[in-house]
Amino acid sequence: MKHVRALNRKARRAERGIDDHDDVMAMQEQQPLPLSCTTVFDPGWEIDALGGMGLLCQPMERDLYACYNECWWPAQLPDQMVNYPDWSEKCASAVKDWRHLDLVFP
Amino acid sequence: MGEHRSMRYRLHECRRFRVAGREVLFLVPSHSIFALDELAAEIVHLLEEREALSISDILRHLNGHRSSAEPMGAIRELVSLGILQPAAQPINPRPQPAPPATFPLRTLVLNVTNTCNLSCGYCYEYGEDQLSHSPPRAMPWEVAKRAVDFLLEHSGESDRVSLTFFGGEPLLNFKLIRRTVSYAEQRAAERGKRIDFSLTTNATLLTRRVIDFLAEHRIGVTVSIDGPRELNDRLRVFPSGRGSYDVIAPKIADLLRRHKTRPIGARVTLTSAVREVERIFDYLIDLGFQDVGFAPVTTAVGRDYALSEEALAEVLRQFETLTERFVEAALRGSYLGFSNLSDLLWELHHGFSKSYPCGAGLGLLGVSPTGDLALCHRFIESPQHRLGTVETGVDERRRAAFLKAAHLSRKTDCHTCWVRGLCSGGCHHEAYVRYGDTFHPNLHYCDWIRAWTEIGIRAYVRIMEGNPAFFDRLEGRKSP
Numbered sequence: 001m002k003h004v005r006a007l008n009r010k011a012r013r014a015e016r017g018i019d020d021h022d023d024v025m026a027m028q029e030q031q032p033l034p035l036s037c038t039t040v041f042d043p044g045w046e047i048d049a050l051g052g053m054g055l056l057c058q059p060m061e062r063d064l065y066a067c068y069n070e071c072w073w074p075a076q077l078p079d080q081m082v083n084y085p086d087w088s089e090k091c092a093s094a095v096k097d098w099r100h101l102d103l104v105f106p
Numbered sequence: 107m108g109e110h111r112s113m114r115y116r117l118h119e120c121r122r123f124r125v126a127g128r129e130v131l132f133l134v135p136s137h138s139i140f141a142l143d144e145l146a147a148e149i150v151h152l153l154e155e156r157e158a159l160s161i162s163d164i165l166r167h168l169n170g171h172r173s174s175a176e177p178m179g180a181i182r183e184l185v186s187l188g189i190l191q192p193a194a195q196p197i198n199p200r201p202q203p204a205p206p207a208t209f210p211l212r213t214l215v216l217n218v219t220n221t222c223n224l225s226c227g228y229c230y231e232y233g234e235d236q237l238s239h240s241p242p243r244a245m246p247w248e249v250a251k252r253a254v255d256f257l258l259e260h261s262g263e264s265d266r267v268s269l270t271f272f273g274g275e276p277l278l279n280f281k282l283i284r285r286t287v288s289y290a291e292q293r294a295a296e297r298g299k300r301i302d303f304s305l306t307t308n309a310t311l312l313t314r315r316v317i318d319f320l321a322e323h324r325i326g327v328t329v330s331i332d333g334p335r336e337l338n339d340r341l342r343v344f345p346s347g348r349g350s351y352d353v354i355a356p357k358i359a360d361l362l363r364r365h366k367t368r369p370i371g372a373r374v375t376l377t378s379a380v381r382e383v384e385r386i387f388d389y390l391i392d393l394g395f396q397d398v399g400f401a402p403v404t405t406a407v408g409r410d411y412a413l414s415e416e417a418l419a420e421v422l423r424q425f426e427t428l429t430e431r432f433v434e435a436a437l438r439g440s441y442l443g444f445s446n447l448s449d450l451l452w453e454l455h456h457g458f459s460k461s462y463p464c465g466a467g468l469g470l471l472g473v474s475p476t477g478d479l480a481l482c483h484r485f486i487e488s489p490q491h492r493l494g495t496v497e498t499g500v501d502e503r504r505r506a507a508f509l510k511a512a513h514l515s516r517k518t519d520c521h522t523c524w525v526r527g528l529c530s531g532g533c534h535h536e537a538y539v540r541y542g543d544t545f546h547p548n549l550h551y552c553d554w555i556r557a558w559t560e561i562g563i564r565a566y567v568r569i570m571e572g573n574p575a576f577f578d579r580l581e582g583r584k585s586p
């Protein structure tokens with residue numbers, strides 16, 4: 001790291017989370033939710049939003065709400081912006097809590 | 107570099123400080139602390155003033171740079187450390203994790219007697235804010251023995267447990283303490299565990315025989331004392347009204363001279379009558395205490411010994427002065443025994459973030475003289491906070507209900523507070539006395555806690571930058 005220097009232990013762990021790619025857990029901790037689509041154009045999985053690879057290798061469960069977050073488009077998923085703002089409330093971390101994403105009946 | 111510069115980012119929840127000419131960032135969700143160089147700081151400033159910016163916007167604002175390579179590198183670092191967050195990601199997406207269903211017991215606090223030979227005006231056991239009106243009782247041997255077994259049986263994998271003797275004045279039941287220590291040592295050894303003992307006392311009953319016993323068995327001692335005579339004797343008095351200072355002074359001197367196997371600490375209760383923090387601190391350190399800690403008195407609203415707003419502000423100013431002295435000492439490689447600060451620094455160093463303020467009901471339980479289990483020592487004999495008995499074990503249903511209700515995620519007042527992972531709403535007992543609700547956040551202290559945390563972060567950064575090895579020593583002190 002050139003511009004940001006970790007001072008305490010927690011910060012050093014965050015640093016390792018990206019520097020050594022083995023630490024998948026730390027990476028998932030940092031990015032607990034998926035990036036969204038439509039408004040920002042998910043760049044796909046070959047390259048991350050910054051043109052690098054540091055943010056790749058996200059757990060596949062992240063896709064579960066890719067069309068939900070900050071989206072109004074009536075897709076196969078509930079939308080957050082208009083109709084189902086609380087749909088993911090019980091799902092703090094997609095990897096662990098995806099079972100809490102329930103069916104909705106419009 | 108790919109062209110994904112329309113992606114918008116926002117600043118994650120954080121606090122920024124300027125410490126010794128440097129920009130420092132405390133990331134609230136993770137408790138990481140970072141130092142930023144000029145470029146990174148500039149980006150953070152940019153985003154502080156705005157909801158979110160796309161990468162190209164950020165680059166445009168940083169147009170003093172020859173190429174975008176440097177700024178891009180800084181952005182990438184900020185993003186990968188979680189300081190910048192995709193704007194599309196919900197704010198605060200991750201509540202603190204729920205407690206595990208079972209966890210090992212680490213500390214048991216035995217209320218070996220509920221009586222005391224002093225009658226301090228502010229005591230929560232005897233004063234106006236006591237939780238119960240139980241008859242005087244000393245813990246019988248069968249209960250203490252069962253409690254030791256209970257602790258060892260429930261300590262799970264951990265190879266270290268601790269047993270604390272508390273009261274009332276625990277030394278009124280010294281005979282039991284002696285018997286319990288030798289039994290516990292033997293049982294712990296059989297199970298291959300290490301057991302640590304500690305004791306909180308008003309020092310009035312320390313005799314040479316008692317002191318030598320404490321030293322021999324490495325029993326950590328904390329003395330409740332409020333400073334020099336005229337301060338101590340304002341509220342720490344015998345039932346006759348006579349001050350306790352003259353009785354305890356020679357005994358404390360003896361204790362500090364003879365007991366060298368564990369650090370001896372002093373605990374001061376701050377009230378409207380006793381608030382000269384720095385003076386008290388110097389006095390007690392000069393006496394020979396290794397550590398001095400201060401706690402504001404716990405009271406219901408309206409008690410005349412409660413600390414007023416101005417008194418709290420004064421306490422904070424003096425804490426700050428002591429912090430300054432602590433930092434100077436630490437930079438020279440020596441340790442000033444101001445335990446409020448050393449505890450905070452230790453938490454900051456690790457970046458601990460908690461969903462509960464303390465171990466009450468988790469790894470720590472209190473035991474009443476009759477063997478009832480309580481959330482912690484302060485809730486002993488409060489029927490509402492009973493969690494089973496040493497005989498029948500923990501009432502897991504009640505414990506689960508407590509842990510659910512006490513969890514930080516339930517304290518909506520705290521959800522936007524930047525110190526929530528350190529404070530977690532504060533002491534349950536304080537809340538109960540103050541608001542009549544164990545689960546109420548201690549909102550009367552918020553400003554104070556936030557100001558104090560900032561003082562702690564500034565101190566942490568200065569020591570870390572000037573003498574990082576200090577924290578290895580601190581580590582040794584905190585986990586002997």
Ligand code: SF4
Binds near residue numbers: 519
């Ligand atoms: S300082 Fe106040 S708002 Fe913040 S966590 Fe503590 S009680 Fe809650």
Ligand code: SF4
Binds near residue numbers: 466481482484532533
């Ligand atoms: S509830 Fe209060 S007194 Fe009891 S262990 Fe927690 S902080 Fe300490």
